[in-house]
Amino acid sequence: AEFGDKTQLAVVALSSTHAAAAVWVGATIALAATSALGILAGRTVLQRIPLVLLHRLSGAFFLLLAAVAAWQAYAAYRAA
Known part of the structure; x- marks a missing residue:
């Protein structure tokens, strides 16, 4: 919630x-x-889409989002 x-x-x-x-x-x-x-x-x-493929695609997508967030945090840290 x-x-x-x-x-x-x-x-x-x-x-x-x-x-x-x-x-x-x-x-x-x-x-x-x-x-x-x-x-x-x-x-x-x-x-x-088979459920196993959907799980793998969503996992890869969330890993991509995590990488983008980490990169943005690193870039902000370097700029400060």
């Missing part, structure tokens, strides 16, 4: 200026819609 993510902060901001019930209904519908899209996308991907 994430506390203070951008969606939660947007709901808090909207509820301070709009009717709380309307914001709650809108946030609930938005959560249901994004969850449904995630389920449909996941099913579609799993029908086309």
Whole structure:
């Protein structure tokens, strides 16, 4: 669970200026819609890509992201 993510902060901001019930209904519908899209996308991907390959691709992608983050941190350290 994430506390203070951008969606939660947007709901808090909207509820301070709009009717709380309307914001709650809108946030609930938005959560249901994004969850449904995630389920449909996941099913579609799993029908086309074997799970083992998907795990390997996602692992490689996260290693790439880690390398980019490490490089950026190193570059910022060298520049300071």
